[in-house]
Amino acid sequence: xxxxxxxxxxxxxxxxxxxxxxxxxxxxxxxxxxxxxxxxxxxxxxxxxxxxxxxxxxxxxxxxxxxxxxxxxxxxxxxxxxxxxxxxxxxxxxxxxxxxxxxxxxxxxxxxxxxxxxxxxxxxxxxxxxxxxxxxxxxxxxxxxxxxxxxxxxxxxxxxxxxxxxxxxxxxxxxxxxxxxxxxxxxxxxxxxxxxxxxxxxxxxxxxxxxxxx
Numbered sequence: 130x131x132x133x134x135x136x137x138x139x140x141x142x143x144x145x146x147x148x149x150x151x152x153x154x155x156x157x158x159x160x161x162x163x164x165x166x167x168x169x170x171x172x173x174x175x176x177x178x179x180x181x182x183x184x185x186x187x188x189x190x191x192x193x194x195x196x197x198x199x200x201x202x203x204x205x206x207x208x209x210x211x212x213x214x215x216x217x218x219x220x221x222x223x224x225x226x227x228x229x230x231x232x233x234x235x236x237x238x239x240x241x242x243x244x245x246x247x248x249x250x251x252x253x254x255x256x257x258x259x260x261x262x263x264x265x266x267x268x269x270x271x272x273x274x275x276x277x278x279x280x281x282x283x284x285x286x287x288x289x290x291x292x293x294x295x296x297x298x299x300x301x302x303x304x305x306x307x308x309x310x311x312x313x314x315x316x317x318x319x320x321x322x323x324x325x326x327x328x329x330x331x332x333x334x335x336x337x338x339x340x341x342x343x
Contacts, residue, residue, distance in 0.1 A: 131294055138292040138309055140339050142206060146224075146284050147340055148314035149204040150275040150330055155227030156203060160258035160270040160287070161237045163190065163244045164218030180306055183209065183217040189248050194223060194240065201229040206311040208291045211298035220291055233271045234259035278331040285336060 149156055163186075165178055187207060195202060204224040211217050223240075230236060234257060241255030262268045269283025291309070298308055332340070 135292055135294060136339075139288055142288045142292055142311065143285075143336055143340050145204050145206065145311050145314060146288065147330060147332070147336075149224045150273065152314060153203055153226050153228065154275040156224050156273040156275070157227040157230050157233050157236075158270045158273055158284075159223040159225065159233050159237050159240070160221065161241055162218060162220050162256040162258070163241065163248075164215055164254055165249060165252050166254055178216055180217070180302060183219070184306075186244075186248050187219055190219075190221075190240075190244060193243055193247070197240075198223075198225050198230070201226040202312075204312045204314055206291060207309070208295075209298060209306075209308040210295045211301045213297070217298075222287060222291065227272055231272070275330050278333065281333050281336055285333070 187209070191205070191207070194205060202223070202225055206222040208220040209217065210220065221240075225236075237257045237259050241257055244255050245253040258270055262270050269280060269285075269287045273280045273284075295308065302308075
């Protein structure tokens with residue numbers, strides 16, 4: 130059951146990535162994590178950070194992302210996780226039109242500061258993945274070109290990382306809750322939803338097999 134769910138989620142995420150790069154040949158990928166200060170999470174000091182709190186914060190953050198980028202927002206993904214020290218935290222991957230936006234590090238900083246000051250004032254922390262992208266052997270963040278097959282090493286790693294099962298969050302939640310969500314690629318006029326079989330994108334064999342089943 131768990132393996133089947135991982136495969137289903139991985140296919141959905143890769144289809145989203147492929148669909149975004151089919152819609153816009155240039156994508157700016159933003160990766161960041163948001164959560165709460167450790168002192169906020171201490172149960173004897175502040176026990177209020179529960180699922181309802183993080184879910185409301187997630188919705189407020191998503192509304193801001195949609196408003197901030199408007200039509201330039203191509204696709205997004207969020208993943209809820211739970212850690213013994215971090216508590217509830219969210220991983221975000223946001224694809225925006227690379228012809229309309231640049232400087233991913235600055236945009237992620239802006240989003241992170243919004244989380245800290247507007248979503249969970251005085252309680253939030255964030256991590257800007259762009260500041261470390263030079264260290265990544267395979268980088269799937271920042272400017273992405275659809276025609277460059279090398280981007281899929283990084284994007285594939287991100288997809289696998291964000292679709293793995295988090296047993297901490299599953300054991301913590303007493304009811305079945307959403308822990309993964311993503312946007313829907315809006316097709317152009319006359320185009321059917323989902324990734325196209327005939328595309329200018331060159332996909333590695335393993336990604337092609339997952340997305341198209343052959």
